[in-house]
Amino acid sequence: MGDANLSVEESNFEGKSVLVLTGDIDAKTAPVLKEALEKRIAAGQTVFILNFSGVSYISSAGIGVLNAALTLVKGKGGDIVLAGVSPVVRDTMEVMYFTKKIRLYKSVPDAAKSL
């Protein structure tokens, strides 16, 4: 098992902010995602599209971070949606029951349309 890395880049799709995640989300990198989300939530952002097409692995630590952020933004009337989730990441989310809580879309345009 090598050292996991995660990068979070901000982009834009038709005026909607998209966070592009690349790498693995595990115990070591979950804090990177947590910081990226919390910083934006603190600045007032409540709607997020997370582009997951570059994420190859997620553990419960990452799901925990997403769940906490999702609860927080939903409490403020916002939402978090995921786009381009790979089958293996989706599988993990399913066994953690997370797909019952969060909406997943094939692509960023699909996700953007839902918001």
Add this chain to the structure above:
Amino acid sequence: MSEKRIKVAITLAQDLIKIIRLLAISGKKAFTEYLYDPLYKAGWRVSNHQQNIRKLMARIEEEAKEPSYLQSIAPRCKRLIHYAMSENLSAVGDGAIFFLEKMQLHVIISTSPESLEFTNIIEEPLVEFQKIAGEKSEDVFRATVSGIDIGSLKEALTPVTLSSDAEKIRIDEEIKRLYDNILIASKYNNIPKCRKLLAYYIIRYSDGEDYSKDNVTRLITALNKREGTFEEELRDMIAIELYYRITRGILNGDIGAAIKGIRKYAYIFEGNPESKHFYDIDRLERILYGLITEKKLWDELKANR
């Protein structure tokens, strides 16, 4: 340990209890090596006694309820372990856990010379065992998951659904009863009992529909005002308990218990790296998902969900 300890922290006592429980399922050899022998070498033994360990524990239990007896609890627990050493390994384990539980009740007990001496003797060997068990857990986990049949794995990953209205009513009542008990303990300022009940409540119900998170948060905030370390100790207690359940599940080949523990840990600690055993659990998870992927089990697992 370079600094001289002046008090046995609640989390240390809890951690040692969990390690002793793991030690117990690891067999007599390990139990002797990591608990009995260190105590024996430190002179915690008597050659002869006429005491009945169970009766002695029951007596100490009663005395611990009386504030005027609190000063004598630690010396009596020390004697209890001396007697247990000449009885059998189970008595030693029970006595050690009993003493560690009493240390969590009152500062008079946790700061006593006997408590400090006892934990100084057993901490190092137990932590060494925990390290070995942790490494062993990964191997056992890998072997267990590799050999597990698809039916068992599906069962482990299947969400618990309430089969009937009656079952839901029973769980609702249980939640209410437990929550009421927490409120009563809080009213009587019984902080250790509150912590124990809340830990149980959160572990049991935090992933359920009827979990009243706001009420629990309010209660924790209120209790934290009475005792500044309440929340931190509660979180440590929950993490220790879940890690213990996961490790025990692995060592017993109960993959379902291990996976449930991982899932509960994820939702309770929400990816907070400050949580106890955060990285240990992550390592085990990577092995599990790796093996499921390797064996191409995801589709089968989801088929019956």
